[in-house]
Amino acid sequence: MNLSPALIWLLLGVALWVLEALTPAQVAGAAGTAALMVALLSPVLPGWPVQFFVFAVFSGVLVWAARRFLSAKGYRDPLEQEERGRAVTAIVPGQAGRVSMGGTTWNARCELPGVTVSPGEEVFIVRREGTTLVVMPMNILKES
Structure with missing residues (x-):
């Protein structure tokens, strides 16, 4: 061909x-x-x-x-529009996991040392570092 x-x-x-x-x-x-x-x-x-x-x-x-x-003209990065996501895999201290946000999944790591995020747990997106999201579990934020 x-x-x-x-x-x-x-x-x-x-x-x-x-x-x-x-x-x-x-x-x-x-x-x-x-x-x-x-x-x-x-x-x-x-x-x-x-x-x-x-x-x-x-x-x-x-x-x-x-x-x-x-x-x-007012374009905003989808990450700026959406501040929450959901853990797809566990995010353990010192390792990256996956978070679902905006219809896709992202590499993610937890902002808090020593905190593990369980699969399915809702997370707050703190910031983006390249293609990795830095997150915190929502339950910790609600307790504060």
Whole structure:
């Protein structure tokens, strides 16, 4: 099966937009749009190296624009909107577990040393450190 470059870029663009719909990243949608733009331009762009370079430039510009203009127009990170989650796995001291929040699961660790979070327990999201959420059990907050 011999796929044309335009079809490959089109499929990549659609796949990245599906990924954007499933994750709150802003990056996949921008890259998907860039891939769709390269799909339109691929008949006049010579070869894969040039097409990939144009894709990288378009992606970078679109990610920058999305972050700059969406945040200026009231875009809020889903983590800022939702402060609670639920432990999917146990979170034991010194180790990461998993927390469900915003329709997906995240790596998580407990903010409090020596505290174990049980699966199913509601947690308060203190902050995000990269792709890891720092959490505290809600029952501890309610006792305070």
